[in-house]
Amino acid sequence: MFDISIITIGDEICIGQIVNTNAAWIAGKVTSIGANVKLHSTIGDNRDSLIDELNRLLPISDLVILTGGLGPTHDDITKNVLCEYFGDDLVLHNDTLKYLKKIFSLRGYHLTERNMEQAYLPSICLVLKNEVGTAPGMLFEEKGKFVISLPGVPAEMKYIMNDSVIPFIKRKIAERNDNVVLYKNLQTTGIPESKLADMIGEPKEFLGDGSLAFLPSYRGVKLRIGVSGKNFETAREKLKKIEKVIFEKAGGNIFSADDESLVSKVGSLLSERNLTVAVAESCTGGLLGAEFTSISGSSVYFSGGVIAYSNEIKEKILNVSKDSLVQFGAVSEQVAFELARNVRDIFKTDVGIGITGIAGPTGGTEEKPVGTVFIGLAFGDNVKVKKFVFSTEREVNRERAVGTALTMLLNELQNNE
Template sequence: MLSSKIISVGDEILIGQIVNTNAQFISEKLYSIGIPVKKINTIGDNEDALLTELDDSVRNYDVTVITGGLGPTHDDITKPILIKYFEDELVNDEKVLRHVKSIFVNRNIKMPDVNYGQAMVPKKSKVIWNGMGTAPGIWIEKNNKIIIALPGVPFEMKAMIKDSVLPMLIDKFTDKLDYVIKSRTVLTTGIGESSLSELIGDVKLLIGEDKMAFLPTLYGVRLRIDVKRSSLEEVEERLNVIENSLRKKIEKYIFGTDDDLLEQKTGELLLFNKLTLSVAESCTGGLLSSKITDISGSSEYFKGGICTYSNESKIALLSVERKTIDNYGAVSEETALEMAENVRKKFGSDIGLSTTGIAGPSGGNMAKPVGLVWIGYSDGKKTYAKKFLFGNNRERTKIRSAYQALAILKKEISNLLNN
């Protein structure tokens, strides 16, 4: 099996100024095409350290990706050390030079002389095109081992990995690559991990030799499926089969896949069904409204919200009956019901949602502990409230309450459609 190594170069990583997120990205991508990373070594801007690492790379790994140290200043050691190690020389690359110059022209500033050096590349290397920045990537081979040097700027590096490095590696090793791995994450909400697990039943029957992980999050449970096959086509086909089997069992809890957001998907449901929404918030303190309005175009279906952070304002602004609060308290089913119903009427929306709870850390008691939250729903025909216990972390309780309100919204819109 092929193997790879990452060398991250940069003093700023060693002094803890930045987190090495580049290594994570590259690891994931190399793993996905069947060239798993076996070692990630981070070194400073230090010539001897890089020479030692290069020597280890050429001896032991099919592919090495170096990030960092490719800039135009004297601190940037990667290119000089590659020249030294491979006994090569720098030559000017006309195409790269034109590109570097054009970047300065577009920024309307004079190119500093030091940037001419960025168009110089090792003679024995192939250039990896960097459309987003001035430092070209470098691909050098020795004894069938490949050394790839990329800039450390994350968005430049990522584009170069996806657009050039992965295709070039697949092309190079086409006969040697044993497998392709791909993940798909099926996103669920409104159901706990154990109930979901019961509905899904025997995981082995569903996925066979493939892998599925239950990943609880603040909005619901993510189901990550990992499939390994000998070609991308087979992988995609298998992922589709598993997703469809899952949908047969738990369709009503699924709101999307991979990077989908619950606030975006509920927004699409509202828009598609020409429904409007308003929210009355207490314990979520504006977060529910903020999540909804994170989505561009939300003004099409979101009328607005009222956040009442005191009993008096619940009475004055949401017309909650004083006797409801006196008899049952502000954190109660009855108050949640009135909040949802009344906010809907005040904004003239089709649906009203409400949250009222004890976010903590203080304010709880035996009967109503910190983390107790009531979430209300009202659409004119149906009004109800549901009780949750979210524990004693204020921030998490706010987030989980907001997402549970959206989960209820998703469920109810789906029900409206099926009736």
Template sequence: MLKVSILSIGDEILIGQILNSNSKWLAEKITQIGCSIAKINTIGDSSNEIISELNILLPISDIIVITGGLGPTHDDITKDVLCNYFNDKLIENNTWTKKLIDQFNQRGMDLSERNKTQAFIPSRSTLLWNDFGTAPGMLFNENGKLIFSLPGVPQEMVNIMENVGFQKIIDLLNSSNTESIIYKNIQTNNIPESSLADLIDIKEDFLGNSSLAFLPSYRGVKLRIGAYGESKSQAEKELSRIENYLIPRIDNYIISFDERPFAQIISEKLIIKNKTLAIAESCTAGLLSATLTDIPGSSKYFKGSIVAYSNDIKNKLLNINNEQLEKYGAVSKEIAEEMSNNIRKIFNSDYGISITGIAGPSGGTKEKPVGTVWISISSADITFSKLLNFRGSRDMIRERTVQSTMVEFIKFLK
């Protein structure tokens, strides 16, 4: 296995000002490629700490991915420390200087001396192109070990890794011919863990050195395959073998592969069908709409939504009969179904989705406790509705409602 360590440099992570989402993203992607993560460490912007950490990580790692400390200000020291550590010297990269000059000129500014230093990189390192920032990434190759130095801004780090970084890791993996584990996730829904296990019915020696984990969550049970091989290509073959066995057995329950967001799946389905959607939200107050429109191009199918908190507004804007609201209560099958049908008509869309529930912390009753949510999905022909029951905080109830509604909509579109 190629061992990868991830090192975040930055006082703002160390003092808890920001969440280290870079490390999670890197760990997940690098694991999926088939490497193993040795350590994920965070240290401050200090020369001594960077050096002592390199001394710890280099002997136990084939690859080190460093993020942070590449900005133009005086506390950004990563580049200089690495340059000294590898006994190298900084030289100007003319392509990058030109890029910086162009970029500043476009904004009607001259390239400042401070920013000009960002075009200087250690002579033996490879410049990694950064589409979004003034600091390029750098790649050191020291005795066959790869050391990446990347900006800490998530968008820039992701850009560099997706453009060129992961390919460098894959190349090393392919050439090193070392053992490898490739992970793959299969998201299922609407089937309990035990029934899924019965359905899959794996014989004792089927997995060998590979693994299969069952990870239940409110999205449904996720299966994580860890396919082992003595090389990357062996691991890929092993993954195919396991998938070919698994997938036909559980096809009806598969929602997605590899954590593709539900909003993305919905987007693709609606575009293929050339259908449109409108939403009426109560307790989630726009969260489903915001989640579905996270996808570029969503204006093709998303017509809009109405957030109606009070009965008053449900009546006035969603044309819900006051007597019905009185009779069934706002959180009911009847009102949910009327909401999904009415919103469809108001927006003249093909599908209507509605959510009405109690997110808490107040507003619950004995019959309808906090976490009671009715959702409905309608087309001109079919009206579907479902009662959801969640526990947890307001946040969790709203988030789970949105996820579950998307799952139901994906099934509705099948």
């Protein structure tokens, strides 16, 4: 199999200033085409660390992918370290210089000496074009092993990966005619991990030499199937057989077999049926609305929402009865009912969702502890409200409320086809 290791470079990643999303994205991309990810490594902007990692990982990998350290500032050391590692020198790459001049001219900027440094590249590398930024990628070969260096900026890294690196890896896998590794994700929602495991039973009975992982999140449990085979066809057949068994055992809880997110699935169903939705949020503070609008084109079905954090806004904007607030409290079945119904009527949508709860860490009582959330769903002429008690952690409660609201809507859409 074609083994890949990933090194992300940057002090900001090491100290936790930013999250390392590059490694996760790269790993997902290369495994989807049959490569095997050996390991991830994160290092600071340090010459010795990079050389040590290359010495450690190149012998056990077919390809090492680096991200970061290709900018024009003093802490961007990757090019110089790679020159040292491969015994090479930087030379002016004329095509890159022409591209930089063109980009800076279009932006109305002067190309400084510091910016020109990005046109100096190792003489032995294959230059990988970057049409969304100023730092090109670089590909090195050493005794049948490869090193690819990419910018740390996610958009630039993704462009070069899709344009140059993925086709390169596909060619190498095909040339070797070696074992490939494939993964398939089945998305579930509305069922706890333990109950899902009970439904599926003992994986050894149907996995063969494959693998099955349970990956819980606030939106549901992802089932990741992994298989290997001597070629793509063999691996795909193994995947299909395992997938078929899992669907037979737990298909009612699986909403996607192609990595579609929960909110994307809900949006697709709303769009297919020409339905619209509006939201009234209290404890989630706009998270549900943000989830809907994270999908491009969601304006087709998502009309808008109101963040009604105070009782005054619940009354004045969403027409929640003052009597309901006084008698039952803001966190109650009745108020969730009115939030869902009224936001639907005000926005003139087909669906209304109302969320009210105690996110914490303060505000809980014996009767209504922290984590108590009421979610109302107005669908057509019907309004349903469910009560949940999640956890004592504020962000967990907010995220779980959003995931649960989406699951309620998904179930309603599937049950009213």
